[in-house]
Amino acid sequence: MRTSVLIQLLGLLLFVFQAKAQYRNEISIPDIPGYLTLKCDFHMHTVFSDGDVWPTVRVREAWGNGLDAIAISDHIEYRPHSQDIKSDHNRSYEIAKPLADQLGLILIRGTEITRKMPPGHLNAIFIRNANLLERDDWFEACKEAHEQGGFIFWNHPGWKAQQPERTLWWREHTRLLDAGLLGGIEVYNSNEYYPEALRWAQEKGLAMMCNSDVHDPIEVQYDLAKKHRPVTLVFATDRKAESIRNALENRRTAAYFGDSIVGDRQFLKPIFLASIEVVSNPVNLKNQTVKNIAIHNKSDLDFILVRRQPSVGFDTPKHVTLKAHSTSMIEVTGTSDEVAAMKKLKIYYEVTNLVVGPGESLPVMFEVDNL
Amino acid sequence: MRTSVLIQLLGLLLFVFQAKAQYRNEISIPDIPGYLTLKCDFHMHTVFSDGDVWPTVRVREAWGNGLDAIAISDHIEYRPHSQDIKSDHNRSYEIAKPLADQLGLILIRGTEITRKMPPGHLNAIFIRNANLLERDDWFEACKEAHEQGGFIFWNHPGWKAQQPERTLWWREHTRLLDAGLLGGIEVYNSNEYYPEALRWAQEKGLAMMCNSDVHDPIEVQYDLAKKHRPVTLVFATDRKAESIRNALENRRTAAYFGDSIVGDRQFLKPIFLASIEVVSNPVNLKNQTVKNIAIHNKSDLDFILVRRQPSVGFDTPKHVTLKAHSTSMIEVTGTSDEVAAMKKLKIYYEVTNLVVGPGESLPVMFEVDNL
């Protein structure tokens, strides 16, 4: 009889809780010449390890938050809910996959190899079978991941629980790197930025990763009305898992967190150029006159500019903010008669929140016709 | 060796994800003479039935949302995650209880008896052992709940999936009522209001319930920055489980959802009176003069007033909104010479969003000294 009750119920319940409309808020960080700018998060948990949500929640969140691809990376070695949840290490992927397909979200199979430091925690994504990574020897687990075609990166290298004093690079990481097993490193995790990881990424040729490592419902960790979740920007030739794999392998990533993007100049410069447009052009600047140069910023990011060098013949503000999704003004003031003869005004700033190296901001130049 | 890895990990992970600060946003619906106004939600789900979150999530959400008490009410008969989650019907309560105790949230043991209509879905709360409610006969399940000291209420009586045409009261509900097994009824569930349930609650002596029935993370279902989750207001003598039990038994509840409260006049009138304060008193109104009466509303609810009857000797606006947590003005205009001789101005409105019966709003009167 139980069965028949259940069948009746199934019919009734099937369409019950679908009423809620779903919306996806796109992330406005533009594509760059030659590549799509995919928005990804490769580190997150579910009830199948120490997270608090069912795997489908991660898919819905990611789709609604404007992501293109995610990896669920439940811990191999840490499963505090195992008294109640009996399943293998592939299960969270399998549960999430049908919904991801329906929504058009790219779901990458992943897991977290979870050890004390060294080597700490490592994510392996693009693997084929997480169960085979349950090994006593962490190096063997990494080799297995690699043989499955996995891409391995070091998680939260500066996490105080494992590196309380300083953020150190260990011999074990060199071993992984030399063996061709380590492809990336988180320069940002959850709410922490690791400047050392930026340096290592550039020196040692690792892809920069920026992930949420979310355990709770995403809204618990991030007040999404005010700030976005951390995003690994992936510069890929198309919107496919293989292209993401290829971009990671070739270090075509950047870290987008808070009000900043951290990455190589070759990616951040075209992002800036694709984001802004000089609206009012030309000006007609003479000595003692004041003109406004209107600049539109179509990205989600306020660009915080500081003047790199004073201009000759005219003056510009020391600080300018190009507000997201708005048009901002740069006020230029003629300070000598020669300005009237200039055909172009060249204006030099640094974008302090586009970080292209340790302590280094992206320099930019605006050129405005002066007629 | 696995064990030692795990022990090392436990030490490391223990304090990892507690960094996030937790805040509780109190709900400002005031206490009334003789009773505390407790904020409760007696209907919600976890991964242990068809919900999407771990039981502790429900506790944190409730605490942060300003609730005093909740019941987790996982379905007895519908457990779609049972392939992965093996456990009995008391398990979600047991997992949630330690955190509830730590946060000072009252957690009431409950479950949902889940049948086709009639009798539909029934919540049993204040039970002692949910496993014993797994019966073929729903009436037997209710009797068992009752014998355990449980309080039973009818969920979403107008749910279209079970009552597609009209919201009907069935013979089975009369049977429950006559047997003393039915104590309450949801007049509001999730995002649906059932006016018939208000009428039945008042006619048949049932407690009005107003619950979220949340399955997803709460923020997925409610944009809490804009609107609160549904709340059963319970008028209790103190902040204890037994007092809530007693209040339900004696129908001392009201339904707070959206921008409205629905309940008996004996509770809604003191809520209004405890929420507002006439700030500017007395006025000095004469014929042809205009005065403002400032009224402060300290509750979370905008009170939407409509004039009940024109006043003699002076005029007041037809529509007034007493904005939440703000001071609003009622403009009075003298319209005859006799107003100067009045010692008191009596002003009559109805509060359209305090609903005291089917189609019936709470009438209120402001009395202002006129010197």
Add this chain to the structure above:
Amino acid sequence: MRTSVLIQLLGLLLFVFQAKAQYRNEISIPDIPGYLTLKCDFHMHTVFSDGDVWPTVRVREAWGNGLDAIAISDHIEYRPHSQDIKSDHNRSYEIAKPLADQLGLILIRGTEITRKMPPGHLNAIFIRNANLLERDDWFEACKEAHEQGGFIFWNHPGWKAQQPERTLWWREHTRLLDAGLLGGIEVYNSNEYYPEALRWAQEKGLAMMCNSDVHDPIEVQYDLAKKHRPVTLVFATDRKAESIRNALENRRTAAYFGDSIVGDRQFLKPIFLASIEVVSNPVNLKNQTVKNIAIHNKSDLDFILVRRQPSVGFDTPKHVTLKAHSTSMIEVTGTSDEVAAMKKLKIYYEVTNLVVGPGESLPVMFEVDNL
């Protein structure tokens, strides 16, 4: 000595209060084939009549709010601040013009001919000298405006202070129309919509106007974080005053207020088409399967859709909202075997908040490949 003090002060004060950065929030209602969609407000006041702000405030507000063009329209006949402010009727324009030029905002000279009903209040814009419109005879004032090249429209035709019972068209308006003096009519003013004006605009060939009529600082009247100010959309060949003049003359306008646009179908249909993009195409729908069609809406407006007719072979939701700046899903469900053979799915909705005539919404059709 006063002079020298003043000179010293001028030097000091000149750059004092310019520190505040200014941003312009663009309005995302897209251009349509053949025309730019200019955002305009042709009705507002300053301290030079019964407004509360200096004329430059109107320019900064308009620029910041994303407008392309405005007319300040101070009353000729109603100047309650005249005890303190002595000046002629062109003065507010003259004060505002330099700042408008600096910011690149199109400022159109205008005034409000302010009479009792009939004919009520009339705005004359594109005039050359407002002082010459100060006439005892309102018809003469209109003739003068017309001779100056002015464009005249009827303001707030349903304003309760002048038309308390019904919104009537008077003989005087026919007289203006027959004389070629009346070119437009406000279908929306401040916070009031006049459906009669929509009908008259379409029947009598008047341009639809939608203006703020703002007197206070704009933020006092509109909570701009939640809702935009009223906007007359002008479909112009380029971003110039003359092109706006030409568009008004040829009735190429629409009224954008609240969550709606009201206008002729020939403008609203291309606005909708330019706003949305069907992202996920094609689907692969079969009987009993469910697919999601993702639609991106890049405009500022939520489009509220209601199904026009059921589809054959598949089912679509009765209500769909295409949320502003988001991607929304339309869920389609195969309901017969023949759907698998359809090469295209045609889906019919009405956009309830694109109003193309009295009681008439814009019908739209989505066509999706089915492979």
Add this chain to the structure above:
Amino acid sequence: MRTSVLIQLLGLLLFVFQAKAQYRNEISIPDIPGYLTLKCDFHMHTVFSDGDVWPTVRVREAWGNGLDAIAISDHIEYRPHSQDIKSDHNRSYEIAKPLADQLGLILIRGTEITRKMPPGHLNAIFIRNANLLERDDWFEACKEAHEQGGFIFWNHPGWKAQQPERTLWWREHTRLLDAGLLGGIEVYNSNEYYPEALRWAQEKGLAMMCNSDVHDPIEVQYDLAKKHRPVTLVFATDRKAESIRNALENRRTAAYFGDSIVGDRQFLKPIFLASIEVVSNPVNLKNQTVKNIAIHNKSDLDFILVRRQPSVGFDTPKHVTLKAHSTSMIEVTGTSDEVAAMKKLKIYYEVTNLVVGPGESLPVMFEVDNL
């Protein structure tokens, strides 16, 4: 005939633009024992000097923003709109007064004596006739203000336009002080904080002032949804102009700007104590157990706490934020067996955003019963 037109118009226009509802958002900084905490702004401008709004706008803004009292302080010596606005120096007060009376806002007559440095700009408030302050000699102007019963304070002492290098105290200020003419100093103006002014206020016995100096509509200068306008907190025996005068004279003020209050310890300590309530009391802490102490903060201000000293026998977090209008948790962990024997837990923090002197925060202690 003009007159009759005007009369007709007046009747029509009188009630036109009053439709907009007005709300007052109270500022939740609590009263302290012995005093009301009045919220005041004593520095602002209108079109009658170099401001951009009509005087009534300042009254409505102040009332809506929850202020108790304001002074409009138009410049004596700087009136850039004088080509259009002909009036004396008392006029802005006179225009604003009737509306202030109607709304119950205390309007204090004031003006700004506007000179180069030294002595810079000085506000004189509680004067009786601003016209008499139009003197060549600034010292004479101050004497006149004083003789009228005026209270004089130094505005924006560190304003870069007048003190580009360093914020200096000049001989002229000593002269004013010695003559008993200088009673206060702005420690905050518009968006600038002057730490030197805090020191001088405490050393020389001046009242600390904190004012908006607003010229534009208030919403242009402050995004009020996110941050409040600067407020001079005045600790007064009642809500009257004379009591404010008395409080200023006796230095009973504090500066509330951004996320901080700056003032003497004798005022800031009771503000903190009146704002918070330890909700969960007692705890039952033992070695190795963790308890949460819930603290409710009913003020508008997040209190940012840093631990002053480690406790003996138990551990508390280094950083705690007591969020505005919320309940926050302080987690205490028993670290030795002796904690079980303590009857009281004493917890020491500093409130970093309650500044009681240069570089000095308010120390606080929470005492919790341990049973």
